[in-house]
Amino acid sequence: MKPFHVGIQLYSVRDNLAADFEGTLRAVKNMGYDYVEFAGYYGGKSGQELKSLLDEIGLKSVSVHQGIDTFLNEGQAAYDFFKAYGVKYIVIPWFDKNKLAGTPAWEETKAAFRKVAEGARANGMQVLYHNHDFEFEKVGDRYVYDIMFEELKGVVDPQPDTCWLNYGGVDPAKYIRKYGDRINVIHLKDFVCTKLAAGPVYALIDENGNAIDKGSQEDTGFRLVPLGQGRNDFAAILEACDDIDADLVIVEQDNFTGMTPMEGMQTSRNYLKDTFHL
DSSP states (O other): OOEEEEEEEEGGHHHHHHOOOOHHHHHHHHEEEEEEEEOOOOOOHHHHHHHHHHHHHHOOOOEEEEEEEEHHTTTHHHHHHHHHHHHEEEOOOOOOOGGTSSSHHHHHHHHHHHHHHHEEEEEEOEEEEESGGGSSSEETTEEHHHHHHTTTTEEEEEBBBBBHHHHOOOOOOOHHHGGGOOOOOOOEEEEEEESSSOOSSSSOOOOTTTTEEEEETOOOOOOEEEESSOOHHHHHHHHHHHHOEEEEEEEESSSSSSSOOHHHHHHHHHHHHHHHOO
């Protein structure tokens, strides 16, 4: 298996970042994470200041979660901010399901995605889309997910989230192979539950990282857990990542039970190191 670059989605440790921005970045480096993926929480720093701090600590950031409104509203200034600290992949973290494939707003959504992707390409960057489970609802006999990436081929590529693929009812390894060389960055996330594809069990976040829509976990027994403690088969997932020559795996856990975020993210990092020598 290739030596994937291993990163952390910093939303996982958002409260720690808010309390001690620089200290938290140093701590995740000490855990063994070499890459960070921001989702807000920039510590009030410019792109150049972030780059200097990341360089000092020994971290890199080639991907970021950021809603498209930032680019539609701020234009070149937004691209400049992310480009300054090394971002190559702009990842749309989620999008209103009522504006995706199969809805009257889908053509407008595609036009917005194309506009943001055009700006990204002009700045040497690429737009990706991070799924939840609702993209695995069907329009006719096809998943919304598949319609999206077929109609946006050459515009937007997938950033598969392995938890939500599985919870949505599909095989993560199969879907990673399906989209092959369109995938370079994958989210590794684990979970337990008693019922798959049973509707939202998470909170979606706004541009500032605040929860705006919280789902129910009562009927599914759904709970996020560190890697290796849940339903996902990471041996199969990482084999698929190896087969398509993906470059970067990002560890994420949105919330924690019985442990602190820092403890949970260290547990996941240890699992990758001890089990797969990553």
